[in-house]
Amino acid sequence: MFQNIRYALQRFMYGRNGADTLSWALIILGAVLCLVSSLTSSSLLYVVGYLPLMVALFRMYSRNLEKRHAENAKFCGFFTHLKDRQNRYFSCPNCAQTVRVPRGKGKINIRCPKCGRQFVKKT
Ligand SMILES: [Zn+2]
Known part of the structure; x- marks a missing residue:
């Protein structure tokens, strides 16, 4: 049953x-x-x-x-x-891919692993 x-x-x-x-x-x-x-x-x-x-x-x-x-x-x-307190997450301005970068490094140049576009963000 x-x-x-x-x-x-x-x-x-x-x-x-x-x-x-x-x-x-x-x-x-x-x-x-x-x-x-x-x-x-x-x-x-x-x-x-x-x-x-x-x-x-x-x-x-x-x-x-x-x-x-x-x-x-x-x-x-x-x-x-x-x-996640160790890393920060940004989305790529070109392809919207999420990129993880270590926190507390100041202004850094991030390169998107998917499309190769570079952008500057403050961590
Ligand atoms: Zn991208």
């Missing part, structure tokens, strides 16, 4: 994105907003709290895997950039 439900669920989720890091973050954000809204009895916050939950559901059932993976990678990358 439970096996059948599991197989059916697996078949249903096949080819879909499923729960990735960004979806989980949205679910937690939505849950926190709903919790806060119930504490403050704010109906606006309650409605707003459902938005991230609906986006998370949409992402989990989405079949556009390429786009969802790109979104998730961007989201995870954003947090590794925040945590």
Whole structure:
């Protein structure tokens, strides 16, 4: 009985994105907003709290895997950039490639590894 439900669920989720890091973050954000809204009895916050939950559901059932993976990678990358205190991240003005350079070196000349364009940034 439970096996059948599991197989059916697996078949249903096949080819879909499923729960990735960004979806989980949205679910937690939505849950926190709903919790806060119930504490403050704010109906606006309650409605707003459902938005991230609906986006998370949409992402989990989405079949556009390429786009969802790109979104998730961007989201995870954003947090590794925040945590990284040793390096700074710049995007190339020519091709938008992200370039990592060591922090605290003053003004340096950065050469994009992808397109070779050079640009000066303060680290
Ligand atoms: Zn470039």
